[in-house]
């Protein structure tokens with residue numbers, strides 16, 4: 001069976017893990033420094049992308065008076081981080097060309113209660129940030145898919161455009177350590193509170209300056225494990241190798257699958273290779289035929305506005321998200337996927353379509 005995804009182990013991951021120590025934060029600090037230097041902002045490593053979003057929600061003091069606008073086509077974590085503090089989640093539709101949040105839909109959803117907008121850069125294709133910035137509402141980028149993706153339009157990396165940005169190092173991501181993430185802080189004034197929130201709401205990071213740490217605000221255990229940070233540092237060292245390999249595999253699909261309904265090619269992180277089937281019946285039939293041929297292809301997010309939890313915020317309509325959720329097919333894409341395997345997948349798809 002060709003798996004859908006596979007963890008890339010490409011450098012010193014195991015060696016660094018053996019060197020890491022329970023009572024040190026050397027690798028956490030090294031990862032934060034490397035990322036901070038590249039992105040020219042403050043970076044806090046966390047134990048997941050979800051945790052990074054939860055810290056963002058606490059930093060914005062989200063409460064039950066607030067509304068937060070989230071795309072309907074995303075992972076539940078983009079919404080739940082804010083919902084758990086009492087916010088009403090308002091779902092915005094996405095555009096079919098990128099599967100990113102539709103700024104026109106967002107504009108129509110703004111009220112005096114809107115506290116934040118959470119654009120997700122699907123597959124690391126940049127959202128229409130300029131249009132969102134004109135709304136003058138705090139932006140929390142959910143950049144789980146797009147670490148290290150540069151945007152020519154905005155002359156910066158994804159994750160540098162909002163007040164805050166979260167990314168994920170979950171084992172399915174391009175650069176991973178099984179479970180991990182980071183919060184990017186684009187304003188220094190968020191830093192002190194963010195550090196406290198990450199460490200159970202304490203000012204433990206001041207130890208050495210203060211004689212004892214104390215509980216200063218709401219937080220939780222969002223710190224990453226040093227051993228996983230050690231693993232992740234090795235991935236960071238190999239980031240160009242990983243990015244190049246994924247790009248080659250992505251381009252190979254793109255150049256050979258022109259008979260499918262592919263998204264327009266644009267700058268992306270090559271996190272996902274997808275196409276859209278005609279409808280749900282066709283999509284499910286394609287997935288079944290691929291499975292029968294030993295290929296694990298999958299669909300993706302279910303529209304959050306139609307989910308059990310999403311419906312607790314009232315009926316909301318996001319027709320594009322609902323439609324693409326029924327039609328999307330994601331193909332295997334990982335570091336050591338071979339051209340031979342890709343040729344086989346392409347051949348099976350060709351037979352399925354003809």
Ligand SMILES: Cc1ncc(COP(=O)(O)O)c(C=O)c1O
Nearest residue numbers: 048049050075077144168169170
């Ligand atoms: C768009 C998006 N946001 C947030 C998350 C949550 O990240 P994590 O799994 O690291 O908690 C994911 C998960 O994969 C995701 O796809």
